[in-house]
Amino acid sequence: MKSSAIGSAVLLLLAAPAFAAGEVELSATADGDSVALDGTLTLQITATYQSKGDPGELQLPAFSDFDVVSRSQSEQVSFAFVNGAPSFRRTIVTTLALTPKRAGDATIEPAKLEYHGKTYQSAAIKIHVLGAGAAPPASAQRKRPPDPFAQLGGAPATPDELDPFADVHPGQRDLLLRAAVDNDRPYVGQQITYSLYLLARINVSGIDKLQLPRLDGFWSEEIEAPQQLVGEARILDGVPYRAFLLRKRALFALRPGHVEIEPAEVEVLTGFGMLFSRGSSRRTSQGVTLEVQPLPPGKPAGFDPGNVGQWTLTSTVDPQSVNVGQPVTFRLVATGHGNVRDLRLPKLAAIAGLRAYDATTTDKESIEKGQVNGTRTVEQLLVPERTGTVEIPALAMDVFDPQARQYRTLHTDAVVLRVAPAAVGTAASEPVAQNLLAPGGVRPIRLKLGSAQRGPPPWSRQWFWPLLALPPFGLALLMGVSGMRRMFRIDPEVKKLRLARRAATRRLRGAQALLARGEAAAFYAEIARAITGYLADKQKVVAAGLTRDELASALAARGQSDETVRKLLRVLDDCDRARFAPGSGDLPLREAMLGRADQIIGELEDRA
Amino acid sequence: MILALLLAQSQLFADANTAYLSGDMPRAIASYEALVSEGIASAELETNLGAAYLRSGKRGLAALHFERALFLDPGDDDARADLIEVRRGNVDKLEGESEEGGTETLARVLAPLPGFTAALVLLALWCAGWVLLALRIVWSRPVGLWAGLSFALAGVAALVVFGAAEGRRMGLQRAVVVAQASPAREGPNEKSVSHFEVHEGTTVRVEDEDAGFRRVKLANGLTGWLPSSAVELVVPPGWAGRPVMAGAPRADQP
Numbered sequence: 029m030k031s032s033a034i035g036s037a038v039l040l041l042l043a044a045p046a047f048a049a050g051e052v053e054l055s056a057t058a059d060g061d062s063v064a065l066d067g068t069l070t071l072q073i074t075a076t077y078q079s080k081g082d083p084g085e086l087q088l089p090a091f092s093d094f095d096v097v098s099r100s101q102s103e104q105v106s107f108a109f110v111n112g113a114p115s116f117r118r119t120i121v122t123t124l125a126l127t128p129k130r131a132g133d134a135t136i137e138p139a140k141l142e143y144h145g146k147t148y149q150s151a152a153i154k155i156h157v158l159g160a161g162a163a164p165p166a167s168a169q170r171k172r173p174p175d176p177f178a179q180l181g182g183a184p185a186t187p188d189e190l191d192p193f194a195d196v197h198p199g200q201r202d203l204l205l206r207a208a209v210d211n212d213r214p215y216v217g218q219q220i221t222y223s224l225y226l227l228a229r230i231n232v233s234g235i236d237k238l239q240l241p242r243l244d245g246f247w248s249e250e251i252e253a254p255q256q257l258v259g260e261a262r263i264l265d266g267v268p269y270r271a272f273l274l275r276k277r278a279l280f281a282l283r284p285g286h287v288e289i290e291p292a293e294v295e296v297l298t299g300f301g302m303l304f305s306r307g308s309s310r311r312t313s314q315g316v317t318l319e320v321q322p323l324p325p326g327k328p329a330g331f332d333p334g335n336v337g338q339w340t341l342t343s344t345v346d347p348q349s350v351n352v353g354q355p356v357t358f359r360l361v362a363t364g365h366g367n368v369r370d371l372r373l374p375k376l377a378a379i380a381g382l383r384a385y386d387a388t389t390t391d392k393e394s395i396e397k398g399q400v401n402g403t404r405t406v407e408q409l410l411v412p413e414r415t416g417t418v419e420i421p422a423l424a425m426d427v428f429d430p431q432a433r434q435y436r437t438l439h440t441d442a443v444v445l446r447v448a449p450a451a452v453g454t455a456a457s458e459p460v461a462q463n464l465l466a467p468g469g470v471r472p473i474r475l476k477l478g479s480a481q482r483g484p485p486p487w488s489r490q491w492f493w494p495l496l497a498l499p500p501f502g503l504a505l506l507m508g509v510s511g512m513r514r515m516f517r518i519d520p521e522v523k524k525l526r527l528a529r530r531a532a533t534r535r536l537r538g539a540q541a542l543l544a545r546g547e548a549a550a551f552y553a554e555i556a557r558a559i560t561g562y563l564a565d566k567q568k569v570v571a572a573g574l575t576r577d578e579l580a581s582a583l584a585a586r587g588q589s590d591e592t593v594r595k596l597l598r599v600l601d602d603c604d605r606a607r608f609a610p611g612s613g614d615l616p617l618r619e620a621m622l623g624r625a626d627q628i629i630g631e632l633e634d635r636a
Numbered sequence: 637m638i639l640a641l642l643l644a645q646s647q648l649f650a651d652a653n654t655a656y657l658s659g660d661m662p663r664a665i666a667s668y669e670a671l672v673s674e675g676i677a678s679a680e681l682e683t684n685l686g687a688a689y690l691r692s693g694k695r696g697l698a699a700l701h702f703e704r705a706l707f708l709d710p711g712d713d714d715a716r717a718d719l720i721e722v723r724r725g726n727v728d729k730l731e732g733e734s735e736e737g738g739t740e741t742l743a744r745v746l747a748p749l750p751g752f753t754a755a756l757v758l759l760a761l762w763c764a765g766w767v768l769l770a771l772r773i774v775w776s777r778p779v780g781l782w783a784g785l786s787f788a789l790a791g792v793a794a795l796v797v798f799g800a801a802e803g804r805r806m807g808l809q810r811a812v813v814v815a816q817a818s819p820a821r822e823g824p825n826e827k828s829v830s831h832f833e834v835h836e837g838t839t840v841r842v843e844d845e846d847a848g849f850r851r852v853k854l855a856n857g858l859t860g861w862l863p864s865s866a867v868e869l870v871v872p873p874g875w876a877g878r879p880v881m882a883g884a885p886r887a888d889q890p
Contacts, residue, residue, distance in 0.1 A: 484877030486755035499766030
C-alpha cells in the first residue's frame with residue numbers, strides 16, 4: 029500500500045463541486061510513507077486554480093502527530109489557448125517539513141481550502157513512524173532533493189567518496205556534531221579525509237574546547253582548520269541547516285585492520301554574539317569505523333610498503349657537460365599524491381669514474397583540493413674523475429596506486445655525462461678567482477748552460493765497497509802478523525840456555541884452533557872460558573868471583589854429581605896452572621885437556 | 637778540440653734560447669733535444685726544454701724534463717716551480733694520496749742530500765778511523781779518542797749516503813705519463829680490462845716491465861699496466877748507471 033504512495037501518493041481528492049465546476053484542484057502529497065522518529069517528512073499541498081482572481085484561503089491540517097519544522101510556498105501562473113479559447117492556470121504549492129512526534133502509525137489530516145464560498149479538502153495521509161535513527165525500508169526510500177553542495181562546482185565525487193551527511197537524520201536536534209571519512213575501506217598508506225562538521229539550525233556564535241580524537245595508527249596532516257565559523261546551507265531531511273566545517277585532516281593508515289576513530293567533542297556557544305549569548309552546549313560526534321585493507325598480493329620484489337600513492341619519478345643531471353673534477357648535481361624527484369614522508373626512493377649505485385658525495389633529501393608538502401601532495405627531492409653531488417662519457421643509469425621504483433588498485437613501476441631515463449679534461453693552468457674543482465695575483469706560471473728560461481753529474485754515484489761503483497772493507501782487513505792483517513811475531517819470538521835467556529852447549533862447543537873448537545897454532549896460554553884460557561861460559565849460560569853460575577868451594581856448592585845445589593864437580597874443578601885448576609906456567613904440558617896433554625873439557629860439558633848437559 | 641766542442645754546445649744552447657724567446661718553440665725544442673742527444677746533462681738544459689714543451693702544450697714531456705732537471709739538481713727552484721705549474725693543470729687529480737704520499741715526501745727530502753760528497757767523506761773518515769784504531773791497538777798510541785770521533789763522523793756520513801742512495805733508488809723508479817691519455821689495464825695486454833685512465837703529466841712509479849708494458853703505481857696506490865711508450869722514465873738509460881737499452885721509443889705526441 030505504502031509503496032504505491034510515492035507515485036500515486038498524490039491522492040487527488042477534489043470536492044465534487046469543484047470537479048464539476050473545474051475551478052480548483054487541491055492535493056496533498058508526502059515524500060514517503062514512513063519516516064524515522066528523528067527524521068523529517070516533506071509534505072506538499074498543491075492548489076490549482078482554473079480561473080483568475082484571488083486564491084482561496086488554505087487551512088493546513090491540524091498535524092496532531094507532527095511538528096511543522098518549516099513552511100514555504102511557491103506559485104506558478106500559465107496561459108494557454110485551447111481550440112482558440114484562452115485557458116488560465118494558477119498553481120500554488122505549499123511545502124511543509126514535518127517531524128513526527130511519536131513512533132507508530134500517524135496521520136496527516138486533510139488540508140482545506142475555502143474558495144468562492146466553497147470548501148475543498150485533500151485526503152488524509154497515513155505515515156508509519158519508525159524509531160529514532162532507523163532507516164526507512166528501501167521500498168520506501170524518498171527521493172532526495174538535489175544536493176546544494178553538488179551545485180557549487182568542484183571536482184566530481186569519486187565512488188569512494190562518501191557524502192558526509194548521507195545518513196544524517198537530525199530529527200529535532202538543532203545542534204549536531206558530525207564526523208565523517210570519505211573512504212571507510214582505504215588501503216594502507218592511502219589518504220582518507222576525516223571531516224568534522226557542526227550542523228546547526230539555531231544561531232551559533234562560536235565553539236570552544238574542540239577535542240579531536242586520538243588518531244593512533246595514522247599519520248595525519250591538517251587540511252583545513254577554519255579560524256572562523258563559516259556556515260553553508262544544507263538541507264537535511266528537508267530541514268535547512270547550517271553546516272560548519274570545524275576540522276578536516278588527511279589520514280594515512282599505517283597498518284591494516286579494523287580501526288575505530290573515537291568521537292570528537294566540542295563546546296558550542298549559541299546565540300547572537302557575546303552580548304546575546306544564550307548559553308553553551310556540549311556535543312559529541314559519533315565514532316568512525318574503518319576497515320584498512322592490506323596492500324593486495326602481487327607486490328614486486330623489493331617493494332617498499334611506504335610507496336603508496338600516485339607518484340611520478342624523474343631524474344636530472346646538471347650540468348651534463350663538465351670538466352673533470354667539476355661537480356655536477358644529480359636530482360631524483362618523486363612528486364604526486366600520497367604520504368611523501370614514507371616514500372622510499374631508489375639509491376644511485378656506485379658508478380665507475382664518478383665520486384659520489386652523501387645525498388641530501390628535501391620534502392615539500394602541499395594541500396590541493398583536499399589532497400596531500402608531496403615532492404621528495406634527493407640531491408647528490410657527483411664529481412667525475414675521468415674524462416669521456418659517463419652514464420648515470422636509469423632508476424626504477426615500485427609504487428602501489430590505490431586509485432587504480434595496482435602496482436606500477438616508475439622509471440627514470442639514463443643520463444649521459446660528458447667529461448672533458450680540465451683547462452690548462454686552472455684548478456679543476458675550484459672556482460676561478462678574479463684578479464688572482466698568485467704565484468705561478470712558467471718561469472723564464474736560463475741562459476747559461478751548466479753541467480751536472482749524471483754518472484753513477486760512488487757507492488754504485490766497483491771500487492767503493494772493497495775500499496770500505498780494506499781498512500778493517502788491513503788492521504786485521506796487521507794484528508795477525510803481530511800476533512805471529514809474538515808467538516814466534518825467543519827469549520834471550522832461554523835462547524842462551526838453549527844455545528849454551530853449542531857456544532861451549534864453539535869455544536872448544538876455537539881452543540882446538542889455538543892448539544893447532546901452538547898458542548898454549550890462549551888454548552887453556554879458551555878451555556876455561558868454554559867451561560865457565562857454559563856454567564854461566566846453562567847453570568846460571570858465574571864462576572868468576574867464586575872460590576872453588578863456592579863453585580862446587582853451587583853446582584851441587586843444581587844437582588851435579590860430586591864426581592863431575594870434582595872433574596870440573598880439576599880442569600879449571602889445570603887450565604889456570606897451564607896458563608900461568610909457560611911450557612907446561614905437551615901436545616898430548618893439551619889434546620887430552622880438550623877431551624876432558626868436552627866430557628865435563630857433556631856431563632853437565634846431561635844433568636841440566 | 638774539447639774547447640771547440642764546448643763552444644759549439646754553448647752556441648747551440650744560445651740558439652735554442654733565442655728561438656724560445658722568439659716564440660719558435662719547434663726550433664727551440666729541436667735544438668735543446670740535440671744537446672740532450674749529445675749527452676749533455678744539465679739542469680738548465682732540462683728546465684728550458686721542459687718550458688718549451690709546456691709552451692707547446694705537451695704537458696707530459698714538460699713534466700718529464702722538469703723531473704729530470706730536479707734529478708740532476710734537486711735544489712733547482714725554477715724546475716720545481718715549473719713542475720708545480722704543470723701539475724696544477726694535470727687532468728688526473730689523485731684522491732687519497734696518503735698511500736704513496738709519504739714516499740713522495742721522503743723522496744723530496746732525500747733527493748737534495750749530497751750523496752757524492754758524503755760517500756767520499758765516508759771513505760776518508762772510515763779509513764782514518766781504522767788507521768787510528770790500528771795505532772791504538774798495535775802500537776799503543778793514545779789516539780783512541782780520535783779513532784772514536786772518526787768512526788762517529790763516518791757513521792753520520794754513512795747515514796747521508798744511505799739516504800741519498802735511497803732517494804736515488806726512488807728516483808730511478810719515477811716516470812711520467814707522456815701520452816695524452818692512456819688506459820691503465822689489469823695486465824700487460826691490449827685486451828686486458830681497463831678500470832681507469834691516466835693522462836699526460838701524471839707522475840708514476842714503475843714497478844715492473846713486461847712485453848712492451850710497464851706496471852705503474854700512482855701516488856694514491858692505483859696500479860695498472862701502461863704501454864711502455866706512454867710512460868717515460870725520469871732517469872733515462874745512461875744516467876746514474878742505468879744501462880742503455882735499445883728500443884725504448886718515446887711516445888708519439890699529438
